[in-house]
Amino acid sequence: MSGKAAPGPTGNGTSKPRLDRGRGALGPALELVHTGRAPTRAVLTSELGVTRATAGAVAAELEALGLISVDAHPGAAAGSQGRPSHRLEVAENGPVALAAQVHADGFRAALVGLGGRIVATAPGCEAVDADPAKVLGSVVEAGADLLRTTGLRCVGAGLAVPSAVAEPDGLALNPLHLAWPVGAPVRRIFAECVRAAGITGPAFAGNDVNLAALAEHRHGAGRGARDLLCVATGHRGVGGALVLDGRLHTGSSGLALEVGHLAVNPEGRPCHCGSRGCLDVEADPLALLIEAGREPGPEVSLLRQAEDLIRDHYADPTVRRATEALIDRLGLGLAGLVNILNPDRIILGGLHRTLLDADPERLRAVVADRSLWGQSGSVPILPCTLSHNSLVGAAELAWQPVLDDPLAALR
DSSP, rough: OSSOOOOOOTTTTTTTTHHHHHHGGGGHHHHHHTSSSOOOOHHHHHHHOOOOOHHHHHHHHHHHHTSSEEEESSSOTTTSSSOOOBBEEEEOOOOOEEEEEEETTTTEEEEEEEOEEEEEEEOOBOOOSSSSHHHHHHHHHHHHHHHHOOOOOEEEEEEESOOEEETTTTEEEETTTTOOOOOOOBBHHHHHHHHHOOSSEEEEEEHHHHHHHHHHHSTTTTTTTTTTEEEEEOOOSSSEEEEEETTTOOOEEEEEOOGGBBOOOOTOOOTSSOOOSBBHHHSHHHHHHHHHHHOOOSSOOOOOHHHHHHHHHHSSSHHHHHHHHHHHHHHHHHHHHHHHHOSSSSEEEEEEHHHHHHOOOHHHHHHHHHHHHHHHHHOOEEEETTHHHHHHHHHHHHHHHHHHOOHHOOO
């Protein structure tokens, strides 16, 4: 869709209504507000490259659809000159997307509005059945309860899973830590559960780290990056994602950036993929606990145990050495990715964010020393900033049709 208004004159010499001329700008305008890049109508006018009148008509139509709110009586900032511009914000009580996430230690459902705002969450479950239909049925029902309680309109549903999701069929190819069958048709099952729960709108599914990167690029630490690399470890394993020129890169069939299977320790632990010393088993929460000589407990998630160990016992020499070992392995993997991908920013999530916080200079030094491009100019390495970014990213899948064409999606 074009961000420009259509030409004014029609074939009979009359002018089209302002809204008709700017209708093609509805989607781009909504995305600008959604991602925080158009906080005022003046900025919206400039970003779209349309007249002030057209931008006003576009903003009014988005407000009529219940998607944004326009400040009716803008006030001038202290010391400013000229006419104050109307502020634009996502609608506080507007539609929501149902977001669901499944991981090795449970699942969670949430309602997410425009702007990546989590409106409501359901209590998470800490057990994952080996039958994906049972798990997805439960998480969708938790989301349906939230919709009934809030009474909010739902535009669709998105699911984040800790597995590569093959396109075009939406198959979970390697749900290693879920005990699900290889190739489980998670998108179809999820869509069936969504329909059975009476939830309207399309249903989508994607890899959890891919969706975390998408959310961070639109609303968090990755905003403004052109080529963004995200590497994260949650409850088990290591995942990666890449945003290229503003779009999530998933490869020819959805399987790109399986960074967990980069070998960083040739003499290391056996990996589920058949290799040895992969990031997946050398730089995740279980690896830290093993390296520190701590027996994993059943009380809380492995991620929580590993993060608490670093935060509460970093002064312990054994814990410090274990942390440094994981930092070095992670840095080695990131250096290889920098050589191949040349990103302009790296963001780290889960335990990797905690490793960065523990010793940022060590991690950055390893990446710089081991990467060709890192030696010529350092790549910014930042922590992810969004809470539940995979949930927010799952919601982004459901919001995308609305961002593409608000009128068609909502009617």
